[in-house]
Amino acid sequence: MKRPMLFWVILFILGEVLYRIFPISIIGIIAVGMAFGINRIPNNFVKKYKKVFYIGILFFLFGAIRLGDIRERTAFCKMEEGSRVTVQGTITGTEVSGKNRYYILKSKRIEGKEIHIGVRLLVKEGESVMLGSTFAGTGEVKAFRTASNPGGYDEQKYQNEKGVFLSLQKVEVTEQQKPVVPVRESLYQLRKFFSKVYVMLFGEKNGSLAAAMVLGEKESLDRDIKQLYQRNGIAHLTAISGLHIAMIGGAFYHLLRKSLGSYPISAGIGISFIILYGIMTGLSEATVRAVIMLITLIGAEVSGRKYDSITAVSFALLVMLAVNPYQITRAGFQLSFGAILGIAVVNPLWKHLFPKMPRFMDGLMVSISVQLVILPIMLYSFYEVPVYGILLNVIVVPLMSILLLLLLICGGVGCFCLNGAFVPAKPAQLIFILYEKLCMGSEKLPFHTICTGQPSLWWLLLYYGILFLILVAAYRKKHKLLILSGVLYIGIFFVFLFPGKFKICMFDVGQGDGIYMRTPDRKHILMDGGSSSKQKIGTYVLKNGVKFYGGAELDYVFISHSDSDHYSGILELFDEDTVHIRNLVLPAVLNKDESYKMIEEKALEKGCTIHYMKRGESLKMDDITFYCLNPVEKSYEDKNQGSLVFLVTYHEFDVLFTGDIDKTVEREILDGLNRTIEILKVAHHGSGTASSELFLKKIEPVAACVSVGEKNRYGHPAKEVMERLEQFSEKIYLTKRSGAITIDTDGNRYWITTFRTE
Numbered sequence: 001m002k003r004p005m006l007f008w009v010i011l012f013i014l015g016e017v018l019y020r021i022f023p024i025s026i027i028g029i030i031a032v033g034m035a036f037g038i039n040r041i042p043n044n045f046v047k048k049y050k051k052v053f054y055i056g057i058l059f060f061l062f063g064a065i066r067l068g069d070i071r072e073r074t075a076f077c078k079m080e081e082g083s084r085v086t087v088q089g090t091i092t093g094t095e096v097s098g099k100n101r102y103y104i105l106k107s108k109r110i111e112g113k114e115i116h117i118g119v120r121l122l123v124k125e126g127e128s129v130m131l132g133s134t135f136a137g138t139g140e141v142k143a144f145r146t147a148s149n150p151g152g153y154d155e156q157k158y159q160n161e162k163g164v165f166l167s168l169q170k171v172e173v174t175e176q177q178k179p180v181v182p183v184r185e186s187l188y189q190l191r192k193f194f195s196k197v198y199v200m201l202f203g204e205k206n207g208s209l210a211a212a213m214v215l216g217e218k219e220s221l222d223r224d225i226k227q228l229y230q231r232n233g234i235a236h237l238t239a240i241s242g243l244h245i246a247m248i249g250g251a252f253y254h255l256l257r258k259s260l261g262s263y264p265i266s267a268g269i270g271i272s273f274i275i276l277y278g279i280m281t282g283l284s285e286a287t288v289r290a291v292i293m294l295i296t297l298i299g300a301e302v303s304g305r306k307y308d309s310i311t312a313v314s315f316a317l318l319v320m321l322a323v324n325p326y327q328i329t330r331a332g333f334q335l336s337f338g339a340i341l342g343i344a345v346v347n348p349l350w351k352h353l354f355p356k357m358p359r360f361m362d363g364l365m366v367s368i369s370v371q372l373v374i375l376p377i378m379l380y381s382f383y384e385v386p387v388y389g390i391l392l393n394v395i396v397v398p399l400m401s402i403l404l405l406l407l408l409i410c411g412g413v414g415c416f417c418l419n420g421a422f423v424p425a426k427p428a429q430l431i432f433i434l435y436e437k438l439c440m441g442s443e444k445l446p447f448h449t450i451c452t453g454q455p456s457l458w459w460l461l462l463y464y465g466i467l468f469l470i471l472v473a474a475y476r477k478k479h480k481l482l483i484l485s486g487v488l489y490i491g492i493f494f495v496f497l498f499p500g501k502f503k504i505c506m507f508d509v510g511q512g513d514g515i516y517m518r519t520p521d522r523k524h525i526l527m528d529g530g531s532s533s534k535q536k537i538g539t540y541v542l543k544n545g546v547k548f549y550g551g552a553e554l555d556y557v558f559i560s561h562s563d564s565d566h567y568s569g570i571l572e573l574f575d576e577d578t579v580h581i582r583n584l585v586l587p588a589v590l591n592k593d594e595s596y597k598m599i600e601e602k603a604l605e606k607g608c609t610i611h612y613m614k615r616g617e618s619l620k621m622d623d624i625t626f627y628c629l630n631p632v633e634k635s636y637e638d639k640n641q642g643s644l645v646f647l648v649t650y651h652e653f654d655v656l657f658t659g660d661i662d663k664t665v666e667r668e669i670l671d672g673l674n675r676t677i678e679i680l681k682v683a684h685h686g687s688g689t690a691s692s693e694l695f696l697k698k699i700e701p702v703a704a705c706v707s708v709g710e711k712n713r714y715g716h717p718a719k720e721v722m723e724r725l726e727q728f729s730e731k732i733y734l735t736k737r738s739g740a741i742t743i744d745t746d747g748n749r750y751w752i753t754t755f756r757t758e
Contacts, residue, residue, distance in 0.1 A: 004052045005314040008059040012318055015063025016325050027064040031057050059318075067325040073115050077166040081143045085168060086111055087119055088136045091129055092184070093282070095120065096219045103129050104164060118164035123171040132184035136175035139168030148508040148739035148755055151383065151454075151544030161330040163323070187280040191215045197414040198407070201425045206432045212238040214407050216281030225436070231449065231578060232439040233389020234396050239332075240281045242340070245290035247404055249274035253298060263302045271295050285320070285327065286336040292316035293340075309344045313337065331381035335374050342366075342373035349474050367393040372467065376460045383547040384451035384578075388442045396435055403431045449578065452496045453550030462492055496550070497522070502624060502650045504679070504743040507545050508735040508755070510534035511685065511709030511716070512565035515657065516546055517648075519622045524551030527558045527646075527657055530568035533709040538572025543579055545740070552578060555621070558585045560644040560659030562595040571599070574606045581608050588614035589642040591635035613644060615672075623747070624650045629669040630661060640684065641665050647673065651747030656699065658683035658690070666695040673699055678750060679743055682706045682725070686717020686734075696728040703752060704729040710736040 019027055038046060038053045046053065079085060089107035096102070105119040121139060123129055144156035144167055159165070179185075195217045199207030209225055211217035221238065229235045253270030260266050278291040293312045300307040317337055320327055327333045346369035350357060357365070367390045378385050386392075406428040414421035442448060455463075466488045473481035499520040507514040512531035518524055524546060531537040546554060559567045573579050584603045586596070603610050613619070614633045619626040629645040636642035643659025656677045661669075662684070680701035683690035685708045704725045708716045717734065725732050731752070733741045739755030 003308065003311050003314065004049075004055070005311045005318070007052065008056050009314045009318045009321075011056045011060040012063035012321065013328065015060040015065075016067045016321065016328065019064035019067045024064060024068055027061065031061050034060070063321070063325070066322060070117075070325055073117055074160070074165040076110065076113070076115055077117065079141045079166075081141050083141050084138055085141055085166075086136070086138045086174075087121075087166075087168065089119065089134075091131050091133050091135050092118075094131065094188070102167075103131075105135060107166075110166070117166065118159075118162065120159065120164050120167040121171045122167075122169040123173060127171070127173050129173065129176065130178050130182060130185050131188050132179040132182055134175075134177040134179075135173070137168075137171045137173045139171035142167045142169045146756075148735075149541050149545050150505065150740060150742075150755065151548035152541065153544075157329070160326045161324075161333075163326070183276070184279065187276065191217055191280050194411050194415075195220070197411055197418070197421070200418060201410055201414060201421055202429060202432070206429065209238065209432065210407050210410070210428070213240075213404065214244070214411060216240045216284060216287065218282075228436065228439045231386060232392055232442050233386040234392055234435070234439070236286075236335070236339075237396065237400060237435075239284055240278075240287045240290075241336070242286065242290040242293065243400060244281075244404065245274065245278070245287065245294050247401065248408065249277060249291070249294055250297075253294075267298045267302045271298060285330065285333040288320055289313070289316045289336050289340070292319055309340070313340045313344065331377065334377045334381075338374040338377055339370045342370035345471065346370075346372055349471065353474055363394045363398060364390070367391075367397070376455065376463050379452055379455050380460060383454050383550070384449050384552060386442070386449050387447055388445060392438055392442060395438065399431055399434070403428055406431075443577070449552065451547055451550050451552035454548050455496075459492065459495060463489075466492065501744045501746050502653070503549065504655065504745075505545065505549070506681070506705050506707055506735060506741040507541055508739045509537050509541055509569065509707065509709075511712045511714070512537065512568070513560070513659075513681075513685075513707045514542055514545075514569060515681065515707075516549060516551065518549050518551065519624050521622045522550065523555045523621050524549070524553060525556045525558070525621075526551075526554055526570070528560050528566040528659075529557070529570040529573070530564055530566045531709070532565040532568075533712060536572065538569030538576065542569045542573060543576055546579065552580065554579065554581045556583045556585060556619075557581050558644060558646070559587075559599060560657070561587055561639050561642055562593055562599060563639065563660065564595065566660070567595070567599055571602060574602050574608075581606065583609045583611060585611045585613055585619075585644070587631050587642050587644045588612040588633045589631055589636055589639070590633065593639065615669075624648060627672070629672045630659075630665055638662075640689075645669055647677075650745060653678055653745045653747050653750055655679040655681070655743070656701070657681045660684040660687075660690075662687075662689040663692040663695070666690060666692055670695065670698055676700045676702075678702050678745075679752075680704045680729070682717070682721070684716075685709075685712075685714070686721050687714070688718035688720055691721045691724060693724055693728075696724055701729050703731045703733065705733045705735075705741050707735050 015027065018030070034057050035054070038050060087105060087107055088109040089105045091103050092106045093104040094101060095104060100122055103121045103123065105121055107115055107117055107119050109115065121137070129135065144159055146156050147154035194215055195211040198210040201207065202210055205222040205225055208220045208222050212221045218238070226238065229238060249270065252273050253266060256266040256270055257263065274291055274294055278287050281287055293316050296312040296315055297307050343366060347366050350365045371390050375385060406424045409424045410421045410428060413424065466485055469485040470482065470489060473485055502520055503518040505516045507516065509531040510533035513528035514530065514537070515527040517527065526542070526546065529538065529542045546552065557570060559570060573581060586599070600610060613628045615628055615630055617628045627647040627649070629647055631642040640660040641662060641664065643661050645659055645661060646657045648655045648657065654675060654677050658681055660683060677699040680699065682704050686706045706717050733752070733754060735741060742753045744751045
């Protein structure tokens with residue numbers, strides 16, 4: 001077998017994946033079945049590589065057992081929030097989140113029990129902690145936040161993927177033994193020193209960018225430039241990658257080899273340098289992968305063996321997953337390995353198919369190869385792809401080698417003579433400007449970004465299955481299979497255009513409203529979007545939520561009335577470059593307050609068409625009709641009474657959106673409600689001013705959904721309202737308990753799911 005390591009790591013991953021579904025006893029039975037099959041299959045290939053297959057079974061079991069071991073240890077960390085816990089271990093790193101600086105502890109003991117996991121510490125003000133020190137302390141358990149909306153940030157998942165499973169705050173240091181040689185602390189201070197040099201040379205914006213590129217220093221990375229790079233598909237430039245490790249570590253090793261003439265000594269010093277550089281830059285997924293691969297390359301040279309990139313990347317994958325199996329779901333981890341597989345597996349295909357292809361096409365082919373592999377990961381993790389990212393990378397990646405060399409010279413010279421470093425800083429500054437201009441120019445082109453929403457797991461499996469068929473057919477020159485696979489590959493993208501079900505998602509926005517809808521023909525609608533209890537609701541909930549469903553282009557946005565808990569997030573969306581609102585619908589009231597006028601001005605400024613609706617009017621999209629039941633065209637002393645109210649119908653399915661109306665308006669709209677309602681969006685977050693017995697008895701909602709914030713100061717939902725809902729509804733959902741509430745319907749049947757399990 002040419003590459004047994006690849007085979008083993010696939011089985012390791014299979015063991016880990018299956019353990020997420022089945023108990024360890026089933027995994028054991030599968031392993032026994034594999035061993036039995038190896039003995040019984042009368043195949044010469046299997047017989048020849050019987051030992052390789054047996055070792056593969058061990059790796060399969062190892063994958064499952066390793067994940068089970070991590071789960072068992074982390075289960076111990078699920079302690080009551082606020083309880084005091086004693087920990088011991090070694091401080092291995094730092095992390096900045098908001099205004100807080102956390103220390104990462106590799107634990108040896110937790111509450112006296114031997115537990116080896118990552119712990120995040122927020123020490124008390126005035127306490128001093130040194131990286132690399134042996135530490136003991138006591139702190140309060142602080143639970144990681146979990147996502148409550150589609151596309152939302154899940155702190156627990158993010159930290160687990162980094163190997164951190166427990167968070168303590170208000171930590172008191174009881175014992176700290178500083179290292180004899182403070183390697184980690186010295187490297188951290190060195191990184192900070194070089195970061196300051198770059199800021200002095202390039203200014204805050206490009207200086208922070210240079211520090212991110214060379215040192216992995218992302219704490220001060222300019223937010224605007226970071227988002228600009230992300231939107232255009234070149235964010236990988238700001239991360240320490242294989243290019244950095246190869247240029248810095250590889251060049252240092254080869255210089256040593258030429259100077260010393262000894263492979264073992266050069267390898268020892270070179271590997272030590274590479275590891276120290278990796279530690280200094282923060283050991284991101286791409287860094288660790290690149291460090292392992294470069295060490296493998298050096299090892300192959302020293303031992304006189306031939307280096308194989310597929311075996312090296314397989315070994316790196318195995319080592320990293322063995323350390324922390326949770327990494328497999330991390331986007332950065334997947335993108336890093338996906339890019340390498342694209343270069344190692346897909347890129348050679350072009351020369352195989354087109355041996356006379358000119359050399360100037362090499363960069364484009366590399367970029368296409370990488371994109372072919374990482375495209376599903378991009379869509380699954382970020383819900384959209386920049387169309388011109390492939391072409392941009394053809395330009396920026398070759399320049400990156402020059403830029404990195406200039407930055408290294410700037411950093412080295414700047415340590416001793418800042419004025420002297422300004423000379424190489426000039427061309428580096430020009431490259432930074434070119435990158436920025438290219439990104440800004442790209443964003444002016446039509447169809448800059450395609451937002452598909454998150455594809456299903458079945459689509460991902462189908463994509464990679466077809467890509468595998470294309471590779472097999474191309475390498476073996478099976479032209480008919482290649483054409484068929486190519487047609488299938490193009491065809492799977494039309495899935496995103498097929499009609500689907502009518503989807504409604506009531507986001508958990510805290511104390512406020514935010515309801516997304518997608519019609520069967522993929523028109524995207526937002527009904528309100530604001531909160532009085534959460535900040536930046538548009539940036540962190542609405543934007544990510546609508547993109548999760550492919551709604552970067554919102555066809556209609558309805559604002560029921562001009563209370564901030566219904567529009568604050570929509571104002572943020574108006575300022576968001578990656579979300580476009582085409583039409584805005586407002587209530588046709590005569591007494592517009594300042595907030596109402598501000599919304600109008602913002603919409604007109606952004607080129608949005610404004611519509612005003614009143615009772616008796618309707619709006620039809622596909623087979624879905626929005627019947628407006630309120631307001632009438634008059635002045636309202638209480639703007640809650642002037643809320644837009646819509647009866648939305650899709651064949652036999654009906655849902656009623658009530659804004660913040662009260663009992664008076666409920667009585668007024670009853671004549672327009674001549675049918676029972678499947679879903680009721682409960683008015684005014686469950687306030688006692690609405691949801692009267694008369695109203696609920698008339699509409700008889702099957703399910704009632706309340707958008708309400710936890711521990712809100714209004715006491716919503718009111719106790720009497722909940723009692724009435726229990727009397728007239730079969731099921732009640734509260735966003736503060738369920739997270740986002742999603743309804744899918746084909747017009748006859750419907751399904752309600754909650755983001756959290758209540």
